[in-house]
Amino acid sequence: MENNFNIELSKSNKRIIIIFILSFICILLFTRVYLSINSNKLVKEEILSIERNAKVIDIYNNKKEHNFPYVKYSNGTQKILEFSYQI
Structure with a gap:
């Protein structure tokens, strides 16, 4: 073969x-x-x-994104909260 x-x-x-x-x-x-x-x-x-110099303005639950916690920064960006902030 x-x-x-x-x-x-x-x-x-x-x-x-x-x-x-x-x-x-x-x-x-x-x-x-x-x-x-x-x-x-x-x-x-x-x-x-x-962006390294942005302040956190608000931490909120975004209802449009299934109530995931979001962070609103002083430069206008909004991102999902990846870790908990401490003051």
């Missing part, structure tokens, strides 16, 4: 497969180069976007 799994492809099918593989490799290389160049900039923007 000899199993031969020889797949024969026409020239046009081989060309399509090669083009697909090359385009996939190009996309991966482009992504790698872009991230290596801009990684410091992206990390800096992410760190600077975090």
Whole structure:
């Protein structure tokens, strides 16, 4: 019992497969180069976007969100209460 799994492809099918593989490799290389160049900039923007100096204005149960406790900050953002605040 000899199993031969020889797949024969026409020239046009081989060309399509090669083009697909090359385009996939190009996309991966482009992504790698872009991230290596801009990684410091992206990390800096992410760190600077975090609001660190906001006061808690109100803690309330949001009826629209199944009465989960929410926090309202002085900068206007409202987020779900992830941990209990202590004064």
